[in-house]
Amino acid sequence: MANDPQTCPICEFSSDAETDVYTHLLTSHRKRAITETLLEVRPAHAPQR
Numbered sequence: 001m002a003n004d005p006q007t008c009p010i011c012e013f014s015s016d017a018e019t020d021v022y023t024h025l026l027t028s029h030r031k032r033a034i035t036e037t038l039l040e041v042r043p044a045h046a047p048q049r
């Protein structure tokens with residue numbers, strides 16, 4: 001099985017390569033947008049690891 005495609009948490013960009021999504025995040029979104037998204041995702045219903 002191939003790896004699951006990685007998806008940008010902010011938009012619908014996706015790629016098979018995690019590094020592509022990482023680069024996309026750094027180049028297409030400002031750090032502030034990334035941080036705000038992470039803070040929105042974090043609340044209680046986030047899965048525990």
Ligand SMILES: [Zn+2]
Pocket residue numbers: 008009010011012013024025028029
């Ligand atoms: Zn994106």
